[in-house]
Amino acid sequence: MQFTVKAKLQRAMAIFSFLTPVFAAVICILIVMIVQRKRKTKGGGSERKDSIKEPRPWVDEDLQDNTDILTEAGKDDWQDEEEENLQHIPFTGMRYPEKEMVSRSKEFYELLNQRRSVRFISAEPVPREVINNIIRVAGTSPSGAHTEPWTFVVVEDPETKHRIREIIEEEEEINYCKRMGDKWVNDLKRLRTNWVKEYLDTAPFLILIFKQVYGLHSSNKKKTHYYNEISVSIACGILLAAIQNVGLVTVTTTPLNCGPRLRVLLERPVNEKLLMLLPIGYPSKDATVPDLQRKPLEDIMVVV
Numbered sequence: 001m002q003f004t005v006k007a008k009l010q011r012a013m014a015i016f017s018f019l020t021p022v023f024a025a026v027i028c029i030l031i032v033m034i035v036q037r038k039r040k041t042k043g044g045g046s047e048r049k050d051s052i053k054e055p056r057p058w059v060d061e062d063l064q065d066n067t068d069i070l071t072e073a074g075k076d077d078w079q080d081e082e083e084e085n086l087q088h089i090p091f092t093g094m095r096y097p098e099k100e101m102v103s104r105s106k107e108f109y110e111l112l113n114q115r116r117s118v119r120f121i122s123a124e125p126v127p128r129e130v131i132n133n134i135i136r137v138a139g140t141s142p143s144g145a146h147t148e149p150w151t152f153v154v155v156e157d158p159e160t161k162h163r164i165r166e167i168i169e170e171e172e173e174i175n176y177c178k179r180m181g182d183k184w185v186n187d188l189k190r191l192r193t194n195w196v197k198e199y200l201d202t203a204p205f206l207i208l209i210f211k212q213v214y215g216l217h218s219s220n221k222k223k224t225h226y227y228n229e230i231s232v233s234i235a236c237g238i239l240l241a242a243i244q245n246v247g248l249v250t251v252t253t254t255p256l257n258c259g260p261r262l263r264v265l266l267e268r269p270v271n272e273k274l275l276m277l278l279p280i281g282y283p284s285k286d287a288t289v290p291d292l293q294r295k296p297l298e299d300i301m302v303v304v
């Protein structure tokens, strides 16, 4: 009996003494792996700080021209004292009888249903006051935290309009011929658009709408412009409705890859990025539009 216990003990010790160097080696490998991983995360941390920015869902990554990469919005925000002590006042809104509501909603639909993107615009002059008023209307748009992150640049100088045309046609020719590929070109075929944009010279006014990706105070402090892309897009929608309301025409354009050059041409600051360009005027006498149909209510509305 004693012999068996002793033998077992001896065998266990033999195994243990054999395994000890193996254990030691495994533990060493584990330690090395842990240290290496720690070093990696430490070293990569600074790299990641640059490449992974704070999540900012109000920024549309597609439309960035990299001018906002230098800023860490929120870091040096300024806030006016007035803003902090903002008073709340009674709301005074309109209220219509139901019947009138129905007729107004129908009339407004009929007005906006006539809106079309018109790419043939006459040179006939348009009163400047009308332009001021429709931009006033656009400025009534809601905006994230009431930051009003928009700049409407009105161009009426023929030379500047022509320079804008040159820049856009140059970039658009590359878009159509090289940059955008067959699918994009084919999808646009039925609209009969190309890189020649005569309306940029003929329209009496061009309105270039810039989104301010952050606010810039005279003290060089910055202010976060929450959801600036959505806010400015809503303002543009309201502007389109205002243009329709006065019987003028436009075509919504988003000149691809032209933003930075147009920003420099128009001497806009780095916190502004071109979102849209609207040529405005009367339609030319021979203007045509593609015979597009709009989806009926059943196809665009879901009632839950």
Ligand SMILES: Cc1cc2nc3c(=O)[nH]c(=O)nc-3n(C[C@H](O)[C@H](O)[C@H](O)COP(=O)(O)O)c2cc1C
Binding pocket: 115, 116, 117, 118, 119, 191, 193, 251, 252, 253, 254, 255, 289, 292
């Ligand atoms: C975001 C956006 C970008 C557009 N970009 C252009 C453009 O760069 N050039 C153009 O000729 N039309 C452009 N359009 C106009 C569309 O082609 C047009 O709205 C569409 O064909 C429907 O026609 P409608 O506006 O007459 O209803 C754009 C429209 C939107 C909403």
